[in-house]
Amino acid sequence: MKKRFKGIFWLTILGLALTLPRQVEAKVKIVTTSTDLASIARLIGGDKVEVESIIQGYQNPHYVDIKPSYMIKLHKADMFVKVGLDLELWSPVIAEGARNSKILAGGPGYVDASVGAEIMEIPQVKITRELGDIHIFGNPHYWLDPENGKVIADNILQGLKRIAPEEHAYFEERKAEFDKKIDDLLPGWLEKMRPYKGTKVVTYHNSWPNFLNRFGLVAVGYVEPKPGVPPSPAHVTSLIDKIRHEGVKVVIQEPFYETKISQFVADKSGATLLILTPSVLGAEGVNDYFGLFDFLINSLISAFQEAGIKPNPGGGAPGL
Ligand SMILES: [Zn+2]
Numbered sequence: 001m002k003k004r005f006k007g008i009f010w011l012t013i014l015g016l017a018l019t020l021p022r023q024v025e026a027k028v029k030i031v032t033t034s035t036d037l038a039s040i041a042r043l044i045g046g047d048k049v050e051v052e053s054i055i056q057g058y059q060n061p062h063y064v065d066i067k068p069s070y071m072i073k074l075h076k077a078d079m080f081v082k083v084g085l086d087l088e089l090w091s092p093v094i095a096e097g098a099r100n101s102k103i104l105a106g107g108p109g110y111v112d113a114s115v116g117a118e119i120m121e122i123p124q125v126k127i128t129r130e131l132g133d134i135h136i137f138g139n140p141h142y143w144l145d146p147e148n149g150k151v152i153a154d155n156i157l158q159g160l161k162r163i164a165p166e167e168h169a170y171f172e173e174r175k176a177e178f179d180k181k182i183d184d185l186l187p188g189w190l191e192k193m194r195p196y197k198g199t200k201v202v203t204y205h206n207s208w209p210n211f212l213n214r215f216g217l218v219a220v221g222y223v224e225p226k227p228g229v230p231p232s233p234a235h236v237t238s239l240i241d242k243i244r245h246e247g248v249k250v251v252i253q254e255p256f257y258e259t260k261i262s263q264f265v266a267d268k269s270g271a272t273l274l275i276l277t278p279s280v281l282g283a284e285g286v287n288d289y290f291g292l293f294d295f296l297i298n299s300l301i302s303a304f305q306e307a308g309i310k311p312n313p314g315g316g317a318p319g320l
Helices: 002-019 035-048 068-075 091-097 146-163 165-196 209-215 233-246 260-269 289-306
Strands: 028-032 049-053 079-082 110-112 200-203 218-222 250-253 272-275
Touching (some): 035 146, 035 165, 079 146, 146 165, 250 289
Parallel strands (some): 028 049, 028 079, 200 218
16 A cells, blocks of 8 residues: 555655746756857856757857757757758758747747847848859858847846746846846957958958958958858959959968868969968867957957057058
C-alpha cells in the first residue's frame, strides 16, 4: 500500500508539473539563430534567461548544415529569435521540424529581430533567388549598426514580456541599461573613426552597409558580384581595375569564405586583405555585442594605418 501511495503521489506531482504553465522561477529558454542575437538576449534577459545560439560566431549565417539537435533545441525553447529578412535560409526547416507552435510566426515566442530596424538596400523591384542574389528583402546584416542593436533589443524585450510578463520590470530596466550603454559608447566609436571618414573599401560579401554607413566608410565594390554568387574571372579583373582606379587600400573579408580569390585581388591591386568577423565570438576577445564594435573599429584603424592611409583629424577624406 505504502509503495502504491508513493506512486500515486509522484504521478500527481508529475501531472501538475505538466499542466501548469511555465513555472515562474524557471528561466526562459531562448534559442537564437546567431551569436549576436544571443549576446543581446543575454544582456536583456540577465539571470532570468538561458540562451543558446544555433550557429557559431565563425560560421556563415546564410548557410548551415541542419542537424537534428537544432530541432531538439527549438522543441524545448520558449522563444526563438532570428535575424529575419531570409538571412537564415535554413531556419524554416528547423522551426517547422521542432513541433513547437509557440516559436513559429504568430506564436508568443517568435521574435523577428528585424522589425523596426533600419534596413538598407531594399529592392525597388521584386527580385528572386533564381539569379543568385540572396538578399531579396533588403540587406539582412543590419545588426552591424549599434542603433539597430537597440531595435533588436526591443524586439527581444517584447518577446520576453509575452513569455514572462511577471518579470517585465526587470527586463525593461536591463533594456534601458543596454540603450544607455550604446548611447555612451557610440560617440567614442564615431570619434575614433572620424579621421577615416570617406575611406573607400572593398568587401567580399555585402555584409557591411549598415556598419559602413554609420561609421562613414564607403564600399566601392564586392568580391562577390551579387550576394551569394561566386566571382567570375571577368568580375575579378574588373574589380582589380576598380581598386587601383579608386585608390582602395583595404579589402575586407568575413572569416568563413575562402581567402584565395580575395588574396589574389588584394595582391594584384596592391591592397591589404583584412579578415574581419561580423559576429560576436567570431574572433578571440569578441565576447559580446559591445565588444564586437570595439574589435571592428580597432581592427579597421590598424589596417588603415598599416596600409598607409593618413588620418585626417578634421574628419574629411583621409590622405594616402
Ligand atoms: Zn548576406
